[in-house]
Amino acid sequence: MKFPRQGEKRCMECLLxxxxxxxxxxxxxxxxIAAWNQTRSDWEMFLRASPEGCFVAEAEDEVVGTVxxxxxxxxxxxxxxxLVHPERRGKGIGRKLLKAxxxxxxxxxxxxxxxxATPQGKPLYAKLGFAGELExxxxxxxxxxxxxxxxxxxxxxxxxxEQDHEVxxxxxxxxxxxxxxxxxxxxxxxxRQGKLAGYSFGxxxxxxxxxxxxxxxxxxxxxxxxxxxxxxxxGARIFVDAPTSNPWAINLLRQHGFRFSRPLTRMYRxxxxxxxxxxxxxxxxxxxxx
Ligand SMILES: CC(C)(COP(=O)(O)OP(=O)(O)OC[C@H]1O[C@@H](n2cnc3c(N)ncnc32)[C@H](O)[C@@H]1OP(=O)(O)O)[C@@H](O)C(=O)NCCC(=O)NCCS
Numbered sequence: 001m002k003f004p005r006q007g008e009k010r011c012m013e014c015l016l017x018x019x020x021x022x023x024x025x026x027x028x029x030x031x032x033i034a035a036w037n038q039t040r041s042d043w044e045m046f047l048r049a050s051p052e053g054c055f056v057a058e059a060e061d062e063v064v065g066t067v068x069x070x071x072x073x074x075x076x077x078x079x080x081x082x083l084v085h086p087e088r089r090g091k092g093i094g095r096k097l098l099k100a101x102x103x104x105x106x107x108x109x110x111x112x113x114x115x116x117a118t119p120q121g122k123p124l125y126a127k128l129g130f131a132g133e134l135e136x137x138x139x140x141x142x143x144x145x146x147x148x149x150x151x152x153x154x155x156x157x158x159x160x161x162e163q164d165h166e167v168x169x170x171x172x173x174x175x176x177x178x179x180x181x182x183x184x185x186x187x188x189x190x191x192r193q194g195k196l197a198g199y200s201f202g203x204x205x206x207x208x209x210x211x212x213x214x215x216x217x218x219x220x221x222x223x224x225x226x227x228x229x230x231x232x233x234x235g236a237r238i239f240v241d242a243p244t245s246n247p248w249a250i251n252l253l254r255q256h257g258f259r260f261s262r263p264l265t266r267m268y269r270x271x272x273x274x275x276x277x278x279x280x281x282x283x284x285x286x287x288x289x290x
Pocket of ligand 1: 034082083084085088089090091092093094095096116117118119120121122123124127
């Protein structure tokens, strides 16, 4: 009989244990089956940021499910990468993974846990006490690949990171710097009379280039950043996850030929004391990171 080692929790169907880098290929396979855009580097960012707070479920010595967490300044944490192998769904594995993540974050005294739920995940989260905060829509552009001009790498400025602190509700500068290091050509800013009026980052994903965070204080800056990103990317497929509360994003995306792809619901559990300025977010960083 196999007993759980330290840091493992035995459940009826599976064994829960901490995720390691060796589990990334299994996670990436589940993400591919679910047609998600995350890459190996997204899993690595979670493991670097939260080595103790990412878990897998194992059954018959195989990884059958994943969950990852990341904490922002102790103000709130995000849960992402909630994936169960299609053949193992409906057996309580997702619930057990979620509970492991919630228990871990509760032990860390994080007062608020947030996530961006797919329609498939939403009923599970609602049962575990998550409430809806706002609606987000994924919009997708399909176009013929463009030849993109060689772009000089953008610089992440302190001003942008300070604004992001207000807009996101907590410091996520190390995550943004890591993303900028990997995709420097997607680091963009928009200036009005020498002042920062908007900024954006982007990633090349498994399926599409993803614009986010895409933040602007006025419509002109929002448009300028979108135009620049589309020009820099050159990709045939682009994703943006736009909060429906933003006054400009969805109209701009429509005008640029994007089509609605799927809904997401931002949910929280606990005291949501740092919601940030979602009105200024034209596009979020991504459902996995917030
Ligand atoms: C969402 C997902 C992780 C759920 O995993 P799972 O192992 O099938 O979930 P569980 O069996 O633990 O179900 C947990 C609870 O949610 C309910 N539930 C799960 N999926 C549901 C659905 N599609 N509709 C209604 N209820 C659902 C179950 O009835 C169960 O409730 P109960 O414990 O009170 O009986 C899995 O479907 C998945 O990997 N989907 C694709 C990726 C995805 O969308 N992930 C969510 C990202 S936010």
